[in-house]
Amino acid sequence: MGRWYETDHSIRPTSLGAVYKLVAIADEKDVLQDSIKLSSNTEKVTTPAKKNVYRIITNEGGPKAEGDYICLEKESLEGVETLTMFHPIHTYITKEVTNFTAKELLVPIYEKGELVYQRPSLEQTRKYKEENLALLWDEYQRTVRPEQYPVDLSVKCWKNKMQNIENVRKTVQKHSPVNFDIPF
Secondary structure, eight states, rough: OOOHHHHOOSSOOOOOOOOOOOOOOTTTHHHHEEEOOOOOSSSSSOOSEEEEEEEEOOOSSEEEEEEEEEEEEEOOOTSSEEEEEEOOSSOEEEEESSSSEEEEEEOSSTTTEEEEOOOOOOOHHHHHHHHHHSSSSSSHHHHHSSOOEEEEOOOHHHHHHHHHHHHHHHHHHHHOOOOOOOOO
């Protein structure tokens, strides 16, 4: 039954969902180069580059998660006073967040082939789960028609994605026997 709920989004859309895809490939000098998977379904287009993920928690009215924020690895939220969050597909959906805490979510498990992660105890895992559930607004936790939890991209991350799409488009156009006279 649980599997049915996880996979059939037409019956019960999920509030939290993710797909893991290749986003960078090491070249012959072991430098990571962006990799992107394109699709006619915009939600299936991957976001290239190595990234950081933060949970953005408002400090006003009790700590509550405003959403998760994906940015390029070298971007820092240190010293940022106003954070613009926007939906990566429907970019007109935006919000400005001030007075917030950015909690880093990525935790190293392996580094250079070595396990560096210490598994938490069952009690620590329960506590972590309860703390994170308490951060969610009620509309994300309800069982009937839950709101989709926001997972937003930074402006730099989104622009990098758009540049990668443009690079692929130009490469295809350059190598195509058909002349695409696209004005952009």
